[in-house]
Amino acid sequence: QKEVEQDPGPLSVPEGAIVSLNCTYSNSAFQYFMWYRQYSRKGPELLMYTYSSGNKEDGRFTAQVDKSSKYISLFIRDSQPSDSATYLCAMSPSGGSYIPTFGRGTSLIVHP
Amino acid sequence: GAVVSQHPSWVICKSGTSVKIECRSLDFQATTMFWYRQFPKQSLMLMATSNEGSKATYEQGVEKDKFLINHASLTLSTLTVTSAHPEDSSFYICRPGMVNTEAFFGQGTRLTVV
Numbered sequence: 001q002k003e004v005e006q007d008p009g010p011l012s013v014p015e016g017a018i019v020s021l022n023c024t025y026s027n028s029a030f031q032y033f034m035w036y037r038q039y040s041r042k043g044p045e046l047l048m049y050t051y052s053s054g055n056k057e058d059g060r061f062t063a064q065v066d067k068s069s070k071y072i073s074l075f076i077r078d079s080q081p082s083d084s085a086t087y088l089c090a091m092s093p094s095g096g097s098y099i100p101t102f103g104r105g106t107s108l109i110v111h112p
Numbered sequence: 113g114a115v116v117s118q119h120p121s122w123v124i125c126k127s128g129t130s131v132k133i134e135c136r137s138l139d140f141q142a143t144t145m146f147w148y149r150q151f152p153k154q155s156l157m158l159m160a161t162s163n164e165g166s167k168a169t170y171e172q173g174v175e176k177d178k179f180l181i182n183h184a185s186l187t188l189s190t191l192t193v194t195s196a197h198p199e200d201s202s203f204y205i206c207r208p209g210m211v212n213t214e215a216f217f218g219q220g221t222r223l224t225v226v
Contacts, residue, residue: 008153036217043118043205043217044156088155099146104155 003027006089006103015112019076023089023103026070030091033065034100035074038086047087048074079110115139118206118218125196125225133191133221135206141186144209147179149202150220156205162189196225 006023013019021035032051036044048063050056056063062075072091076083086107090100115138125131135145143164148156160176162168162183170176178200180192193200206218 006155041122041203041220041222043220046216099158099161102156104153107153 003101004089004091004103007106008104010107010109012109012111013079015079015081015110017079017110019074019079019083019108019110021074021076021087021089021106021108023072023091024070025072025091025101027091027093027101028067028070029093030101032092032100033063033072034090035061035063036088036090038088038105040085044088076108079108081110081112084108084110116206116208116216116218118221120221121219122222123224125223127197127225128195130192130194131196131223133193133204133206133223135189135191135208135218137187137208140208142189142208143186145183145189146207146209147181147189147191148205148207150205151202159191161209193223196223198225201225 004025034049035047037047038044048058048061050063050065053065053067060077064073086105088105089103092100117136117138119134123131145162147159149159150156158171159174160168160170160181162181164183164186168181178194183189201224203220203222205220
């Protein structure tokens with residue numbers, strides 16, 4: 001079992017839909033959780049990060065962490081065609097060295 | 113946020129030649145740089161960690177003589193793919209080590225070996 005599991009998709013939704021992207025993990029030591037967006041042939045860009053459990057909202061994006069279930073989510077409201085990209089989750093233990101473990105990414109397609 | 117500049121963004125080279133990829137931190141000093149490789153529809157795979165002024169640490173299965181990493185200054189780390197072969201064609205990305213929880217990546221370099 002991989003440390004971080006993420007469905008590669010693709011996930012295709014109509015413009016305006018609410019998108020739910022998810023990752024599960026097995027390492028209970030993970031404390032920092034991040035979501036990256038990666039456009040084709042570009043480096044990943046950090047969207048959001050959260051520490052421990054709970055929700056964090058930033059504009060149309062909401063990150064949710066459920067440590068009891070080892071499950072994290074990224075919600076995108078009012079999705080736009082410009083949101084079409086690959087979304088990678090990443091996580092790392094608290095303190096010490098900081099080398100996150102990445103999911104393989106979910107390809108999202110928002111069609112007009 | 114921190115600015116990381118990676119060059120070139122795209123390179124095609126002939127099999128057997130070497131290619132150098134540069135990663136510069138523009139507004140901060142990076143004592144550590146992580147180098148990743150990403151195949152299509154796959155996750156980021158950490159290749160090696162470079163530390164300014166010392167030898168790089170390579171992940172298991174990564175040939176250190178093939179992927180030469182130099183981190184001679186606090187603002188520049190380079191990855192040289194030596195004697196490149198078609199199987200080395202991939203997307204290479206750098207990321208400076210940060211002390212906080214955020215992380216910023218370079219723009220990535222798409223290497224195609226023909």
